[in-house]
Amino acid sequence: MGVIGIDLGTTYSATAIVRGPSPEILENREGERLTPSVVVFENGTPLVGVEAKRLAAVLPDDCVEFVKRKMGEPGAAYVDADGKEYRPEEVSALVLKRLAADASMQLGEEVRDVVVTVPAYFDDARRTATKDAGEIAGLNVLGLINEPTAAGIAYGLNKQQSGVFLVYDLGGGTFDVTIMRVTGTEFDIMATGGDRNLGGFDFDNLLMGHVATRIRDQGGPEVRESDKGEAELRAQCEQAKRRLTSMPQTIVRVSAEGATFQVPVTRAEFEELTASLLARTEVTVDEVMENAGVDWDKIDRILLVGGSTRMPMVSAMVQRMSGRMPDIGINPDEAVALGAAVYADTLGAAAGGAIARIPVAVSDVTSQSLGTIALNERNIAQNSIIIPANSKIPVKREKSYYTVQPGQRAVDFELTEGDDEDLRYVTVLKSTELLLPPGLPDEAEIRVVMAYDIDGVVHAEVFLGATGQSLGAVELQRDNNLGAHAVEQMRNAMRDLEIL
Ligand SMILES: Nc1ncnc2c1ncn2[C@@H]1O[C@H](COP(=O)(O)OP(=O)(O)OP(=O)(O)O)[C@@H](O)[C@H]1O
Numbered sequence: 001m002g003v004i005g006i007d008l009g010t011t012y013s014a015t016a017i018v019r020g021p022s023p024e025i026l027e028n029r030e031g032e033r034l035t036p037s038v039v040v041f042e043n044g045t046p047l048v049g050v051e052a053k054r055l056a057a058v059l060p061d062d063c064v065e066f067v068k069r070k071m072g073e074p075g076a077a078y079v080d081a082d083g084k085e086y087r088p089e090e091v092s093a094l095v096l097k098r099l100a101a102d103a104s105m106q107l108g109e110e111v112r113d114v115v116v117t118v119p120a121y122f123d124d125a126r127r128t129a130t131k132d133a134g135e136i137a138g139l140n141v142l143g144l145i146n147e148p149t150a151a152g153i154a155y156g157l158n159k160q161q162s163g164v165f166l167v168y169d170l171g172g173g174t175f176d177v178t179i180m181r182v183t184g185t186e187f188d189i190m191a192t193g194g195d196r197n198l199g200g201f202d203f204d205n206l207l208m209g210h211v212a213t214r215i216r217d218q219g220g221p222e223v224r225e226s227d228k229g230e231a232e233l234r235a236q237c238e239q240a241k242r243r244l245t246s247m248p249q250t251i252v253r254v255s256a257e258g259a260t261f262q263v264p265v266t267r268a269e270f271e272e273l274t275a276s277l278l279a280r281t282e283v284t285v286d287e288v289m290e291n292a293g294v295d296w297d298k299i300d301r302i303l304l305v306g307g308s309t310r311m312p313m314v315s316a317m318v319q320r321m322s323g324r325m326p327d328i329g330i331n332p333d334e335a336v337a338l339g340a341a342v343y344a345d346t347l348g349a350a351a352g353g354a355i356a357r358i359p360v361a362v363s364d365v366t367s368q369s370l371g372t373i374a375l376n377e378r379n380i381a382q383n384s385i386i387i388p389a390n391s392k393i394p395v396k397r398e399k400s401y402y403t404v405q406p407g408q409r410a411v412d413f414e415l416t417e418g419d420d421e422d423l424r425y426v427t428v429l430k431s432t433e434l435l436l437p438p439g440l441p442d443e444a445e446i447r448v449v450m451a452y453d454i455d456g457v458v459h460a461e462v463f464l465g466a467t468g469q470s471l472g473a474v475e476l477q478r479d480n481n482l483g484a485h486a487v488e489q490m491r492n493a494m495r496d497l498e499i500l
């Protein structure tokens with residue numbers, strides 16, 4: 001049975017498989033290699049892909065786009081015209097179901113086992129949400145793989161290149177930088193970092209703001225006031241942005257209130273408008289290089305991945321930083337799915353006790369620090385890191401803490417994610433009160449054990465130091481995720497759903 005890799009993108013998704021000596025992209029039912037990650041609910045029936053994208057500007061209220069940005073966010077939901085609520089995991093599941101159905105059609109057999117990609121910078125809640133989406137779609141998620149890692153695999157194998165790669169991945173919604181050491185079929189991640197809310201979408205937003213202002217300057221209406229106006233403005237600005245990749249200037253045309261407004265924009269203007277976004281990526285590149293302990297002479301290859309790296313300012317910036325041209329010969333839209341297919345081949349073979357066609361060894365790192373909240377010497381609550389970011393996964397670490405009074409009967413346990421000691425900059429994944437047995441002395445030892453599994457998903461357990469007795473659930477139910485019961489219900493509800 002075919003095991004496929006799925007690049008579940010913010011704007012576009014793709015699937016690939018290993019059938020021969022190298023991975024190949026599977027075309028969708030429209031015969032295209034990329035499927036827009038867009039869902040439209042037309043009279044309650046979900047429509048996914050290129051037709052849905054076409055309807056987005058016409059039926060903005062029935063359309064869900066960019067759902068990846070909402071994955072793992074507490075309370076996020078889309079409500080359709082009949083008042084039915086869909087969680088981001090369910091919307092993503094619809095996209096995944098459509099991708100798997102198209103792949104099944106191409107392969108002539110049902111696809112169930114998949115590997116799904118996630119941005120390297122995705123945190124625990126977002127990774128768990130992605131896995132849940134796969135389960136809701138009726139798939140068996142063999143594993144997750146970080147998108148830049150997958151791209152590095154595809155490039156390394158294709159070009160038979162070893163050495164240190166820097167992957168700069170700027171997609172539709174997210175930004176990742178990863179530095180990896182490649183030795184034949186071994187892919188060893190040295191450091192990673194990124195911004196999960198930085199992508200082509202944000203460049204579009206800034207252009208939209210500029211064009212909307214110019215339309216008002218021309219005596220036109222505030223086009224963003226209506227959902228339809230906003231959707232039309234978004235579509236036009238996104239296309240204009242693409243034109244500015246190949247042309248020094250273009251005209252954005254937007255229809256509103258029966259008139260068509262024309263706003264000329266030059267590439268230089270667009271680059272100035274969005275300079276701060278590009279600068280954010282530069283800072284991240286510097287940080288990741290520092291964490292990996294490398295400078296530019298140690299980097300053998302620079303790979304640009306993601307559709308947004310087509311903007312000329314990206315390669316210009318990378319060239320300025322490194323003094324070199326980035327590598328060409330990687331398809332920025334397909335590399336992630338191709339690498340995911342290779343990893344899927346390896347995991348699928350391992351699960352079935354078989355030998356992979358293209359066996360690879362991947363060792364990734366965590367992108368977020370894990371810890372707990374504890375009092376420091378001055379009795380101030382701060383984030384105490386147990387597993388630092390950029391630790392090799394899987395990883396398990398523990399740290400001891402001590403009670404603050406004799407006979408203490410409970411401790412507040414918080415599982416935190418974030419690199420800062422300052423609590424304002426960390427996310428609390430789980431907050432719970434753990435009961436202690438009676439009669440403990442002062443400063444009784446509490447051992448906190450934390451682990452990241454191979455998919456970057458978090459596990460934690462708390463023990464009493466003196467007896468080794470477990471105080472807390474092994475798998476902490478996450479506050480930002482659906483939970484096994486809801487996933488099961490949604491999976492059942494979606495079982496017989498046909499997606500157009
Ligand atoms: N020629 C181009 N010039 C500028 N931008 C482009 C061009 N082609 C595509 N893009 C932009 O690339 C983005 C899509 O890239 P891609 O398909 O790699 O992202 P994604 O995989 O959907 O998102 P992510 O990886 O962030 O989840 C869109 O924002 C699109 O506007």
Ligand SMILES: [Mg+2]
Pocket residue numbers: 007008009010147171172306336
């Ligand atoms: Mg992508």
